[in-house]
Every structure is written in structure tokens, then in C-alpha cells.
Amino acid sequence: MYLHRLELRAVGPYPDLVSIDFASLAASGVFLLEGPTGSGKSTIIDAVVYALYGGLAGSDASTDRLHSQHADPAVEPFVDLVFETGAGVFRVRRTPPYDRPKQRGTGTIRQQSSAQLFRLADPSDLVGEPVSHRAPEIGVEIARIVGLNRDQFLQTVVLPQGEFARFLRAPGEDRRKLLQSLFGTAIYDRTADELAARRRSAVADVDAADARVRDALGRFRQASGDDDADESSAADVVTELRRTAAGLERARTTARTDAEYAVAHLHDVTTRLAAVDRRRGLLARADALAAGAAAVAGHRTALGLADHAAVVVAVADGAAAAEDRLTALVGERSAVRDRHEMTDAVPRDTHDRLAAARSEVRHLVDLEQSLDQRAAAVQSAAADLERTQTRLVEAATALSARPDERAEIVRAAARSAEAAADAAAAERAVETAQELAGLLAARRVAAGRTSERAAAVTAAATAAAAALATENDLRARRIAGLAGELGAALVPGDPCPVCGAVEHPAVALPQDDHPSAEQIDAAAAARADAERALGTATADHAVARADLDRLTEAVGEHDDESVARQRTDADARLAAARSAADAVRDHEQRLQGHDRATRALEDDHTDLVTRIRLLADRIDGDRTRLDADRARVDDARRTVRAALDQAVTAGAGTEARAALDLDGPRGTLAQEVAAVDALIAVLRTVADLDDLVTAAEREVADRKAEVDAALQAQGFADVTAARSAALGRADAERLRGLVAAADREQAVVEAGLAEPAAVAAAADIPTDADPGAALDRGAAQTARDAAAVALDDTTRAAAAAGDRATAAERCAADLARAVRARDTTSAESRAVVRLADIAAAAAHVNPTGITLGTYVLMRRFEDVVAAANDRLRAMLAGRFTLETSDERETGTRARRTGLALAVRDHLTDSTRDPRSLSGGETFTFSLCLALGLADVVQAEAGGVSLGTLFVDEGFGTLDPETLDDVIGQLSRLTAGGRQVGIVSHVEELKQRIPERIAVRRTPEGGSQVTTTV
Structure with a gap:
């Protein structure tokens, strides 16, 4: 960059x-x-x-x-x-x-x-x-x-010299944290944690697999009934159980064959006995049918003659009914004409002329009925026009007052906004009061903690003085009793360690309370513990006192009362500002509502102007169309009168004359059309009756011809003879039932005697000549019951053996799968456990004691030191180089980080601690480390190009020669x-x-x- x-x-x-x-x-x-x-x-x-x-x-x-x-x-x-x-x-x-x-x-x-x-x-x-x-x-x-x-x-x-001076002198653990953040190696620690989690999971899986094997073996023993079975003998136990089950299955097959034979024999005997009984019943029924055959033949003859007569009677009844209908229609037509005084010879033609005239004017009935309503609507629209004009004047007056009202709302909002602007300062005042209250509470806690730790210092000092006095007393007593201790160690004939004599005439004896070396060591250890406790208590007291002084300085002259007043004032100030802010929002909402209302008024004014114009146009058009429609209705009434005049002339009757009386001021077009509808209905009724009479006359002639044809076809002389041969319904049904019953009985008997079982039963019927042909059903049933009992016994034994063998086989398969799963799990877990132990620096697999994350940082750190040494050789004439080590830092008991750092002095061939460097050397080493780290981080970041570099203070510690080397580098x-x-x-x-x-x-x-x- x-x-x-x-x-x-x-x-x-x-x-x-x-x-x-x-x-x-x-x-x-x-x-x-x-x-x-x-x-x-x-x-x-x-x-x-x-x-x-x-x-x-x-x-x-x-x-x-x-x-x-x-x-x-x-x-x-x-x-x-x-x-x-x-x-x-x-x-x-x-x-x-x-x-x-x-x-x-x-x-x-x-x-x-x-x-x-x-x-x-x-x-x-x-x-x-x-x-x-x-x-x-x-x-x-x-x-x-x-x-x-x-x-x-x-x-x-940006390379700040002070930061890398600390990096140079820092313990390995501190270097690890910095390098980890720069190189992003926390992923390796997470990898080690993940491996540890997988190790725990693998061990748990192995234990679970062992438990599943034990459970499967227990289930196998229970299923097989062999409590001594194990993983190796399970297959043999299953084989033996399967062999036993196969033998019992063969016995069950034999018993089933015997039982099936006994059942079949019993069924055969029962079936043959039933066939014998059935044949005897069929022969008896055949004898009864032969006795009634002559009566059934007479019934058949009477039924045939009655069927022919029924055809003639039906046709004759139809002809009589047609004559009755003709007579009724002629009477009905005469009554209708008389009732309506109708002399019209062709009512159908008059009906059609009136229907055509009605169709021309019917659509104008609704138009006539709407004329009054439309006239009222025109008057209502004129009144609405006057009201709309009044509303337009009111809307214009209201719009003229809106600007002054809006200006007043804007001025009120400005006043509230000015008051609400103090909210940020009020919030800071509240936060300041809260911080002071917290500091006061913390100072009270710190004062109590300081008092407690002062008391702890006093107690520790007393305990340390007592331990020291005890040690001094024991040492003094031991020194005083050393003669007795030496005398107790003398053996006759051995030289004295003090004077060398082999004779000991007056040997000193040890005192009863002479302290031992172990007692003195214990007293010294107790004294050292007491002194350490005193040092710890003193340090804790100093920390607590410093914290109390800091809080006292931070609080200053404030107390609870002044802070409470300050908080009350700040809360009131904040509440006022927030209230003003709420008022600002209310004013803004009022302003928005005022603007919306103004826009609504403007829209209403525009709508009213448009509505006035539309109403005026619509009133003019409605009046013009109303006059035209009134003229059309008058023309339609004239048309209806002309059609009625023709109907009266043709002799249409009283309804036609009544309809003509409705013309003029006494009736409306709707009433006239209704009268025409009534006349049309009467004309249609008379015309329809004329058509029905004509059709009835044709039907009577046709029916008489059909009667003559039926008499000739059925063989009767006249209708009277046919009626004599006919049977009533009840008699005919009775005779048909007797004939059908005899036919059914004959068919059943013939079919039953033709069945193979009935034919074969003839041989099983005992006779006087062969009485031993009778069948024994009781003996067959006894044999069937004995075979069934034997089959049940062998079936239960075979099923029990088969179930035990199947269950044992299934449990053996489960046991085999559990054993294979345990072996697979154990094999798979070994690699995970070993890899996790190596990453976690477990001593039995990783004697170096270096974790995975630390190992990666060591390699990166070696790259940093190598890059720093390249510059050190140029800056300090090759005298010094930096060396890394995987040992612990000198003078520390921290865990091995593998990031220990030492300075190699090639001039004296010695190794120095980085903290022993002079100020100029420290700057040079720090700068080289910073530049080396920059190079490595640049490479780690994917080859980022660092085009601009800043090096902060530290050059004042260099002599001119070193400064030249540094500038050159x-x-x-x-x-x-x-x-x-x-x-x-x-x-x-x-x-x-x-x-x-x-x-x-x-x-x-x-x-x-x-x-x-």
C-alpha cells in the first residue's frame, strides 16, 4: 500500500x-x-x-x-x-x-x-x-x-518503538498472545480443542460399544436359555437349537398329515349321509308332482284364452275414452265463447294481430313508469346544485384562514425545539451524576476493604513475629544442647569428632526438650509461610489503599447529598428537555395534520367546482330526454287503440270493449297493455280449444278402426265375447302362481336327482337285501378329534423350539454386529486419541510439552527472528543475533511456550537476556524485530505490498555509527x-x-x- x-x-x-x-x-x-x-x-x-x-x-x-x-x-x-x-x-x-x-x-x-x-x-x-x-x-x-x-x-x-521494546523483553506467554493475534493462529488452538472434544467422544463411543456388546450377550443368553454362553460359543448354541427345532417340525408335519386325513374322512362320511337324506326327499316330491299334473294343465289353457281377450278389451276401452274426451272439449269450448260473448270465427288471427301490437309498445311501459321518478330526480338535482354552490362559498372562506393557523403552530414548534435542544447536555449531566454516585459507592466499598486488609496486615505481622520467635527459640535451644546431641552419638572405642579421643570418661547427655533438626526445619518453613502471608497481606493492603486514594481523588469534594441534588437537578432538566421534545413531536404531528386538512379542503374546493359544472350539464340533458320520452309514450297508446278497434270489429268480446274504455285520461299505457294481455289470453284459450276439438274428432275415428282390427286378430266375434273370456287380475295372478309353483318344483326335483351326489347316494341307501351299507359318522368324528389333539401338542412344541431358535439367532446376529462395531470403534478411536494427545502436549505421546498452536507460532516466530537477524547483522556489524528456544523463559515457572528469546553475543561467545541490552541496543533490536514482523505479516497476509512505512521514536539512543547503520538499513x-x-x-x-x-x-x-x- x-x-x-x-x-x-x-x-x-x-x-x-x-x-x-x-x-x-x-x-x-x-x-x-x-x-x-x-x-x-x-x-x-x-x-x-x-x-x-x-x-x-x-x-x-x-x-x-x-x-x-x-x-x-x-x-x-x-x-x-x-x-x-x-x-x-x-x-x-x-x-x-x-x-x-x-x-x-x-x-x-x-x-x-x-x-x-x-x-x-x-x-x-x-x-x-x-x-x-x-x-x-x-x-x-x-x-x-x-x-x-x-x-x-x-x-x-506504523512501528512504535516502545511497543517492540516491550515485545523484546516480554515473557513468552505475552509474545504468544501478540503473535497469535497477528498471525491468526487461534484456529490451531480451536483445532486442538476440537480434537480433544473428538477424543472424549471417541472414548465415550468405545465405552458405549463395550456396553452394547454386554447388553447383546445378556439378551442372547436369555433368548437361548444358556447362561454359560459367550461371544465365541454363540454360533454353536444357535446350531444346536436349530437342530432341535427341525426335528420337532418334522413331527408336526406328520401329525398335520394325519389330522388332515381324519378331517377329510369325517367330511366324506357326513357329505354322503346328507346326500342320502336329500335323495329320499326329492323322490317324495316327485311323487306329489305327478298327482297334480292334470289340474295344472287346465290352469294353463284358461290363462292363454284370457291373454287374447285382454288385448281386445284394452283397445275397446281406449275408443270409449276418446269419445268421452271429445264430448267434454266441445262443451268446454261453447262455455268459454258464451262467457266472453265471443263471435269471432277465427280467434287465432285476432290473437296474432294483438300480440304484434303489444310487442311494439311493451318496452315503453317501464319508460312510462320512470317518467315521474325522472322528473323528481331533475328537481332533486336542481336543489343539490344550490346546496353545492353554498358549500363552495364556505370552503373558500375556510381556506382563507388556514395560513394564519399554520403560522401559529410553526411558532409553537420552534419554541419547543429550542427547549428540547438541551437534551444532550442534560443526558451528560445525568450520566455525570450517575458516575459520581457509582464512585461514591465504590469508595465506601474500597474504604471497608482497606480497613479489612489493614487488620489482615496486623494479624499477619503478629503471626510472622510469633513464627520468627519460635524459630529463634528452637535454634538457641539446639545450639545450647549440641554437646548432648554429640554425646548421644558417641560409641565406645570410636574417636570423638571434637577432640579425637577414643575414651569418653564424662559423656554429655541430651536434654529432654532438645529440638531436632526436623523441628527447626518445620519452624523455619512456618516462619517463611508467615512472612509470605505478611507480604501478600501488605501488597493487598497497598492495592486497596491505592484504589481508595484513586476513588477519593476522583470523587473530590462531592458527597452523597451533593450528588443527590446534582442528580435531581439533572433529572429535572432532562425531563423538561424530553417533555419539550415530546411537544415538538406533537407540534409536528399537528402541523402535518393541519397540512393534510388544508390539502383536503383544497381538494374539496376543486371537487365542488367540478360537481357544480357537472350538475348543471346533467340537469339540462335530463330535461330534454324527459320531454322526448313523454312523446314516445303517447304514440304507443295510439297504436294500442287502433289494434283494439280491429279486435272489437272482429267480435273479440267483452274484454276488447273494456280495453277500449281505458283509453284517454282514465288509464295509463301499463294498464292498457295489461288489458291487451288479458284479451290475448282469452283469444289464445278459445283458439287452443278449437285445435283440441279437431284433434279429438280425429282420435275417435282412429280408435274405432283399432277395435275392429283387434277383434279380427284375437279371434273374437265382438267385444262382448272378449269381455266374457277375460279374467280378473286376482284370478289371473292366482292361476299363474299355481302354474309357476308347479314348474319350479318340477325343475328343482329334476335338477336335484341329476346331481352326482344324489346319483351316488343311491348306492349308500341301505336295503333289506344289504343292511350293512349304512355309514358310521361317530367313529369318523372320534378319529378326527384324536388327530387334532396330537397335532396341537406337536405344534406347540415345534413353535416353542422354533421361536427360541429364531430369537437366539437374531440375538446372535445382534451380538456379532455389536462385537464388529466395538472392534471398528476401537480401531477408529486410536488415531483420534493419539492425535488429540499430541496436539494437547500429553507427556506420554508428546515429550516436548509443546501444543499444536504453540508449535505453529514457533515456526512463525522463527521466521520473524530470521528476518530480524538479517537486519541486525547489517546494523550492529554482525556482533549480535537473536536466538529462539522451546524452553521456559529464564526466571519464570510459566508453561513452555516455545517462544523464549535470547541474545547471542558472538564477540564474547555468550548468551544474554534481552533485558540486559542498553538503550541503543534495545532500540536497534526492537526496530529489527518490528521490521521482521512486518515482513512476515505481509507474507502471511497474502503478499500484501507495504509501500509506506512509519518508524516512531527511539533514534536518540543511538551513537553516530549505529545511527548510520540504521539509516542505511x-x-x-x-x-x-x-x-x-x-x-x-x-x-x-x-x-x-x-x-x-x-x-x-x-x-x-x-x-x-x-x-x-
């Missing part, structure tokens, strides 16, 4: 516009950012970091301090950066949050932060293509474009177009580096920037 141009305004100590052209500054590779301490050098780096990531270089720095206190509050602060990566040229602009003056009234309002990202065609492009205006999207997009997140950027592009970093910015106030660097950014304070309190290229 290369920086091209940075612009900022109203940021930090810079009230005015600052523009820095990094591309021109870095033409020679190295440039200097110099100025007095506190003048604003770090602010420039903060501006770069803030433009890219929306945060500052410091981990705990707040963006609130970006807004310059020296600038006009109304001036918008911003940071604008143009940079280039492999993805292209981009421009990012951010404004931090700040308080600006209100546009109306007094006070300030919080202006939130904003961000914009543009893609540029080239660094000189001033407009570009917008990419995003949302800060979260811009953060994700810049991380993708640059290839580094904020933490990686700060460790690779930094200059070599510029190969390939890399930019290196050195942040320092060392005077000698100004002589060595001509390109610089100079930061100086101004008399007004701010700072200004001068760029020298």
Missing part, C-alpha cells in the same frame, strides 16, 4: 487545512516527520489510521479528541486520504463526531461521524467513482483492499519504491534526511505543518 496525499482540517492541533503530498516526499525513499514533543506529529499518523479504519493508532484513544479545540466550532473537521494498492487507487474521507453550533437559537448539537469511499482513475483524479457512503461497509471494503486489519496495519505500517527498505517515514525530533536526523514534514506550534496554541521536498 502506498500513501499519495493526506488532507485534514480542524483535527487535533491543526485548526487550518493541512495538505501533505507523500508521493513527492518519498521520492528519495526516506522522509522525516519531526517537531517538538506534543506539537502534533502523532496526530498525522492518527489521521492516516483514522481515515483508513475509523480509529486512532492508540488502542485506548478516543476519536472525540480528533476535533481541534483551536478551530472555529462551526468548521467541519475531516480527514481525506488518497492511497494505492494492487486493487487500484482510492480516496477515503471521514469526519469525526463533533459538537457544532445550532443553526437556530443558541447552544450546540451533536454532529455524527460520516465516511465516503471513492475509486479514482489515478492519484490526480479529484472526483472518482463512489463506492460506499456507509461506515460499516467502508471498513470491510478497506480491509479487503489493503489486505490488513487495523491491528496488523499498526504492527506493520532503512534506506535499503526503499528498494522497489517503498516509502519510509521516520518520526523523531533528533537533530542529527535533520542533517541526514532532507525530505521532511516539520510540525511547529503557533502563538495561538495550535500547530502548523511545513513540507520540505
Whole structure:
């Protein structure tokens, strides 16, 4: 990544516009950012970091301090950066949050932060293509474009010397945390955790598999009935059970065959006996049929003659009915004509003329009925027109008053908005009061804790003094009784360890309370424990006291009463501001409602104007159409009268004359049409009766011809003879029933005697000559029952044996599957368990004691140290190199991290602790580590090109020769177009580096920037 141009305004100590052209500054590779301490050098780096990531270089720095206190509050602060990566040229602009003056009234309002990202065609492009205006999207997009997140950027592009001095001296565990965050190796720790979880799961699976084998074996023993069976003998037990079941199945098959034979024999005997009884019954019924054959033949003859007579009688009855209908129709026609005084010889023609005239005018009946309603509608529309004109005048009056009402609402909203603007300040006051209340509560807790720990210090001091006195007393008594201890150890004939004599005339004896060495060691250990407890209690008391002092200083002169008053005032102030805010919303809603009502009034005014115009047009048109329709109705009444005159002349009767009387003022067109309908109905009735009489006369002639033909066809002389031969329904049905019953009985007897069983039964009927032919059903049933009992016994035995064998076979299969699953699970779990133990540094498989995550970091750390050593050899003439080790850090009992660091001094061929380096050496080593880490992180980030690099303070600790080496090494970093910015106030660097950014304070309190290229 290369920086091209940075612009900022109203940021930090810079009230005015600052523009820095990094591309021109870095033409020679190295440039200097110099100025007095506190003048604003770090602010420039903060501006770069803030433009890219929306945060500052410091981990705990707040963006609130970006807004310059020296600038006009109304001036918008911003940071604008143009940079280039492999993805292209981009421009990012951010404004931090700040308080600006209100546009109306007094006070300030919080202006939130904003961000914009543009893609540029080239660094000189001033407009570009917008990419995003949302800060979260811009953060994700810049991380993708640059290839580094904020933490990686700060460790690779901005190299603060102090941070890497701490990294150089830090224990391995601290280095592990930093390297893990930079290289993202937490995935390996998660991998180790996942392996551990899988190891636990694998062990649980093996245990479960063993349990399933035990359960399957128990079920097999229960199913087979063999309590001594095991995994190896299960197959043999199943074979034996299956052999026993097969033998019992063969016995069951034999018993079933015997039982089936006995059942078949019993069925045969029973069937033959039933056939004998049936044959005897059929022979008896045949004898009865032969006795009644003559009577049935007479019934058949009478039924045949009655069927022929029925044909003639039916035709004669039809002819008589036709004559009766003709007589009735002639009488009905005469009655109708007489009732209506009709003399019209051809009523059908009069009917058709009236129907045609009615069809011409019927559609005008509804039109006539609507004339009065339409006239009333015209009058109602005229009244509606007058009311609408009145409403139009009222709407115009209401609209004229709306502007003054709206102005009053706007003025009230402005007053409430001015009061609501104090909400942010009131909220900060409430938060301040809450923080003070929390600090007061914490101070009370800290005071109690300090008192408790002071008492603990006193008790620990007393215990330590007592333990020390006890140890001193025991040591004094032991020294005083050493003679007795030596005397107790003397053996006659052995030389004395003090004087060398072999004779011991007066041996000193040990005292009864002489302390032993173990007692003194125990007292010393107790004294050491008491002293450690005293040290711990003293340290805890000091921490508690410092916490109490800090809280007391933070609280200041405030107490519960003053904080309560401050909180009450702040709450009241906040409540008033929020009430005003609610009022603002109410006024806004009123204003919106007023505007909606005004728009509704305007719409109503427009609608009323349109409605008046439409009503006037519609009234004129309705009056014209009403007059025309009245004329059409009058013409229709004249047409109806002309048709009625013709009907009266033709002799249509009383209805025609009555219809003519309706003409004129006495009737309406609807009444006239109704009278015509009634006349048409009468004419249609008479015409229809004429047609029916004619048809009846033709039918009577046809029926008489049919009677003559039927007599000749059925063989009767006249109708009287046919009626004599006919039978009544009851008699005919009785005779038919007798004949049908005899026919059915004859058919049943013949069919029954023809059946094979009945024919064969003739041989089984005992006779006087052969009485032994009778069948014995009782003996057959006894044999059947005995065979069934035998079959039941063998079936139960075979089923029990088969079920036991099947259950044992199924349980044996389950046992075999459980054994195979256990063996498979055990085999599969071994690799997972071993891999998890290696990753977790279990001692029995991983004697190095290094976890998977630490091992990966070691390899990355070796790359960092190798890259640092390449620069150390150039900067310090090859005297020093850094070495890594997988041992614990010197002087610590922490777990092995594999990230221990030592300095190898090739001049003295010795190894040194990094904390023993001088200030200049520490800076050099730290810088080399920082540059090496930058190279490795760059490679880890996918080959990200780091075109711009900032190196912060520390050059003042170097001697001139080392400074030359360091500057030379930094200059070599510029190969390939890399930019290196050195942040320092060392005077000698100004002589060595001509390109610089100079930061100086101004008399007004701010700072200004001068760029020298």
C-alpha cells in the first residue's frame, strides 16, 4: 500500500487545512516527520489510521479528541486520504463526531461521524467513482483492499518503538498472545480443542460399544436359555437349537398329515349321509308332482284364452275414452265463447294481430313508469346544485384562514425545539451524576476493604513475629544442647569428632526438650509461610489503599447529598428537555395534520367546482330526454287503440270493449297493455280449444278402426265375447302362481336327482337285501378329534423350539454386529486419541510439552527472528543475533511456550537476556524485530505490498555509527519504491534526511505543518 496525499482540517492541533503530498516526499525513499514533543506529529499518523479504519493508532484513544479545540466550532473537521494498492487507487474521507453550533437559537448539537469511499482513475483524479457512503461497509471494503486489519496495519505500517521494546523483553506467554493475534493462529488452538472434544467422544463411543456388546450377550443368553454362553460359543448354541427345532417340525408335519386325513374322512362320511337324506326327499316330491299334473294343465289353457281377450278389451276401452274426451272439449269450448260473448270465427288471427301490437309498445311501459321518478330526480338535482354552490362559498372562506393557523403552530414548534435542544447536555449531566454516585459507592466499598486488609496486615505481622520467635527459640535451644546431641552419638572405642579421643570418661547427655533438626526445619518453613502471608497481606493492603486514594481523588469534594441534588437537578432538566421534545413531536404531528386538512379542503374546493359544472350539464340533458320520452309514450297508446278497434270489429268480446274504455285520461299505457294481455289470453284459450276439438274428432275415428282390427286378430266375434273370456287380475295372478309353483318344483326335483351326489347316494341307501351299507359318522368324528389333539401338542412344541431358535439367532446376529462395531470403534478411536494427545502436549505421546498452536507460532516466530537477524547483522556489524528456544523463559515457572528469546553475543561467545541490552541496543533490536514482523505479516497476509512505512521514536539512543547503520538499513527498505517515514525530533536526523514534514506550534496554541521536498 502506498500513501499519495493526506488532507485534514480542524483535527487535533491543526485548526487550518493541512495538505501533505507523500508521493513527492518519498521520492528519495526516506522522509522525516519531526517537531517538538506534543506539537502534533502523532496526530498525522492518527489521521492516516483514522481515515483508513475509523480509529486512532492508540488502542485506548478516543476519536472525540480528533476535533481541534483551536478551530472555529462551526468548521467541519475531516480527514481525506488518497492511497494505492494492487486493487487500484482510492480516496477515503471521514469526519469525526463533533459538537457544532445550532443553526437556530443558541447552544450546540451533536454532529455524527460520516465516511465516503471513492475509486479514482489515478492519484490526480479529484472526483472518482463512489463506492460506499456507509461506515460499516467502508471498513470491510478497506480491509479487503489493503489486505490488513487495523491491528496488523499498526504492527506493520506504523512501528512504535516502545511497543517492540516491550515485545523484546516480554515473557513468552505475552509474545504468544501478540503473535497469535497477528498471525491468526487461534484456529490451531480451536483445532486442538476440537480434537480433544473428538477424543472424549471417541472414548465415550468405545465405552458405549463395550456396553452394547454386554447388553447383546445378556439378551442372547436369555433368548437361548444358556447362561454359560459367550461371544465365541454363540454360533454353536444357535446350531444346536436349530437342530432341535427341525426335528420337532418334522413331527408336526406328520401329525398335520394325519389330522388332515381324519378331517377329510369325517367330511366324506357326513357329505354322503346328507346326500342320502336329500335323495329320499326329492323322490317324495316327485311323487306329489305327478298327482297334480292334470289340474295344472287346465290352469294353463284358461290363462292363454284370457291373454287374447285382454288385448281386445284394452283397445275397446281406449275408443270409449276418446269419445268421452271429445264430448267434454266441445262443451268446454261453447262455455268459454258464451262467457266472453265471443263471435269471432277465427280467434287465432285476432290473437296474432294483438300480440304484434303489444310487442311494439311493451318496452315503453317501464319508460312510462320512470317518467315521474325522472322528473323528481331533475328537481332533486336542481336543489343539490344550490346546496353545492353554498358549500363552495364556505370552503373558500375556510381556506382563507388556514395560513394564519399554520403560522401559529410553526411558532409553537420552534419554541419547543429550542427547549428540547438541551437534551444532550442534560443526558451528560445525568450520566455525570450517575458516575459520581457509582464512585461514591465504590469508595465506601474500597474504604471497608482497606480497613479489612489493614487488620489482615496486623494479624499477619503478629503471626510472622510469633513464627520468627519460635524459630529463634528452637535454634538457641539446639545450639545450647549440641554437646548432648554429640554425646548421644558417641560409641565406645570410636574417636570423638571434637577432640579425637577414643575414651569418653564424662559423656554429655541430651536434654529432654532438645529440638531436632526436623523441628527447626518445620519452624523455619512456618516462619517463611508467615512472612509470605505478611507480604501478600501488605501488597493487598497497598492495592486497596491505592484504589481508595484513586476513588477519593476522583470523587473530590462531592458527597452523597451533593450528588443527590446534582442528580435531581439533572433529572429535572432532562425531563423538561424530553417533555419539550415530546411537544415538538406533537407540534409536528399537528402541523402535518393541519397540512393534510388544508390539502383536503383544497381538494374539496376543486371537487365542488367540478360537481357544480357537472350538475348543471346533467340537469339540462335530463330535461330534454324527459320531454322526448313523454312523446314516445303517447304514440304507443295510439297504436294500442287502433289494434283494439280491429279486435272489437272482429267480435273479440267483452274484454276488447273494456280495453277500449281505458283509453284517454282514465288509464295509463301499463294498464292498457295489461288489458291487451288479458284479451290475448282469452283469444289464445278459445283458439287452443278449437285445435283440441279437431284433434279429438280425429282420435275417435282412429280408435274405432283399432277395435275392429283387434277383434279380427284375437279371434273374437265382438267385444262382448272378449269381455266374457277375460279374467280378473286376482284370478289371473292366482292361476299363474299355481302354474309357476308347479314348474319350479318340477325343475328343482329334476335338477336335484341329476346331481352326482344324489346319483351316488343311491348306492349308500341301505336295503333289506344289504343292511350293512349304512355309514358310521361317530367313529369318523372320534378319529378326527384324536388327530387334532396330537397335532396341537406337536405344534406347540415345534413353535416353542422354533421361536427360541429364531430369537437366539437374531440375538446372535445382534451380538456379532455389536462385537464388529466395538472392534471398528476401537480401531477408529486410536488415531483420534493419539492425535488429540499430541496436539494437547500429553507427556506420554508428546515429550516436548509443546501444543499444536504453540508449535505453529514457533515456526512463525522463527521466521520473524530470521528476518530480524538479517537486519541486525547489517546494523550492529554482525556482533549480535537473536536466538529462539522451546524452553521456559529464564526466571519464570510459566508453561513452555516455545517462544523464549535470547541474545547471542558472538564477540564474547555468550548468551544474554534481552533485558540486559542498553538503550541503543534495545532500540536497534526492537526496530529489527518490528521490521521482521512486518515482513512476515505481509507474507502471511497474502503478499500484501507495504509501500509506506512509519518508524516512531527511539533514534536518540543511538551513537553516530549505529545511527548510520540504521539509516542505511532503512534506506535499503526503499528498494522497489517503498516509502519510509521516520518520526523523531533528533537533530542529527535533520542533517541526514532532507525530505521532511516539520510540525511547529503557533502563538495561538495550535500547530502548523511545513513540507520540505
